[in-house]
Amino acid sequence: MRTLRTALLTAAAAGLAVTALAQVPAAAAPAPAPAPPKFLSAGQLPTSLTPWTAGPVHQGVPVEGSVCTAGLAPAAGTRHRDFYTELDTGARQTITVAATTARAKALAAELRSALETCLDRLKEQDPGLEGEALYQGRVDIEEGAHVYSIDTSHPEVGSTDIGLYAVGRDGRAVTVVEWGQLGDLDGAPLEGFKKTTRTAVAKLY
Structure with a gap:
């Protein structure tokens, strides 16, 4: 009788353990990491006389920093991509994902x-440089984008550049x-660049 009672108690205890385990919620699967922001494609750059070629996406800030904004974006969380044409026209997109919205x-x-x-x-670094910088307006997309132009010339060497x-x-x-x-600015595709800017921000997320 004692053996039977022991067996029954053991079976009951096992049943309670199974029930308790069944009531423990399974660990939630970790949420998938959000997809990184997307870059522009070559076809989304302003129209050029020769086709654009998109380079690979690189991690970190460019080795050769952008003239105006070098040193501001942190290497961590930053990627960049360069674009080229067969003429003296180039472009670059840099994306930084910050730790917080602030x-x-x-x-x-x-x-x-x-x-x-x-x-x-630039003029402080090169006193012979001349130019004009203009704010070209806001593009209404997501939290907003702002467009600028910088038109430079160097009379001594006869060169002119527009960015x-x-x-x-x-x-x-x-x-x-x-x-x-x-x-110079007259030959720059300003409206096409604003369209490219809108696309670039829209593709981030």
Whole structure:
């Protein structure tokens, strides 16, 4: 009788253990990491006389930093991509994912300030340089994007260069789009660049 009672108690205890285990919720599967922001493709750059070629996406900041904004974006969380044509026209997109939305907002403000003061800093480095920098307006997309142009010339050597720049943000992601070629603002595809800027910010997330 004692043996039977022991067996019954053992079976009951086992049943309670199984029931208890069944009531423990399974550990939730970890949430998948969000997809990284997407870059522009070659076909989304402003129209050029020769086709654009997109380089690979690289981690970190460019080895050869952008003239106006070098040193602002942290290497961690930053990627960049260069674009080329057969003529003297090139472009670059840099994307930084900040740790917080507040930090992304601050970075975007720092980048805009750097573009607004870029020409003055270039003139300090090269007193023979002449030029004009203009704010070309806001592009209404996500948290907004802002477009600038910097038109430079060096009379002593007879060279002229035009650069178009944009800073845009979507949440924690900040992107800088740069475009440049020999020539002046009259020959630059400003409206096409604004369209490219809109696409760049829309593709972030």
